Amino acid sequence: MIKKKKNLKISLLGKKELRKISEQISEISEDIKELVSDMADTMYYTNGVGLAAPQVGKNLRVFVVDISKKENDLKVFINPKILNMKGMEINEEGCISIPEVYAEVPRATKVEIEALDLNGNKFKLIANGLLAIAIQHEYDHLEGKLFIDYLSKTKILELKKDLEKIKCRAN
Numbered sequence: 001m002i003k004k005k006k007n008l009k010i011s012l013l014g015k016k017e018l019r020k021i022s023e024q025i026s027e028i029s030e031d032i033k034e035l036v037s038d039m040a041d042t043m044y045y046t047n048g049v050g051l052a053a054p055q056v057g058k059n060l061r062v063f064v065v066d067i068s069k070k071e072n073d074l075k076v077f078i079n080p081k082i083l084n085m086k087g088m089e090i091n092e093e094g095c096i097s098i099p100e101v102y103a104e105v106p107r108a109t110k111v112e113i114e115a116l117d118l119n120g121n122k123f124k125l126i127a128n129g130l131l132a133i134a135i136q137h138e139y140d141h142l143e144g145k146l147f148i149d150y151l152s153k154t155k156i157l158e159l160k161k162d163l164e165k166i167k168c169r170a171n
Helices: 030-045 129-142 153-170
Strands: 050-052 062-065 075-086 089-095 098-107 110-116 122-128
Touching (some): 110 129
């Protein structure tokens, strides 16, 4: 049987679940596998390069990333831990939980991460470039952080009107 693609509802800025620290996943059950599949579908549907469980209302330590143009390199990170970060660069970021808002954010250029895959196997990955940025961005979601938390007070004031509109849509 072919599984129908499912697009999950995205939690927008202002939703409390985006500010909670996510809980460890104790077992990679069929429900978790289905959640990951639905998250991937949602990420692709929204043209994102990553999606974390808090963004779809789940307080769980899991995110997906695919930086390929062909949507054929899905990476799943369950109970991830960032082990090492090196370098620093500033790039423009956006977030599907904060639609149509973009800003320059400082991120490490190289990240070493450890996580479980969908089969429960532990793996380590060293990432750089867009993959490193996406991993840091999604990992932040698991910690209750958003990319706007890295912005100056001046930049937040510039974006205040747009951020308030999004918060209104969230409620």
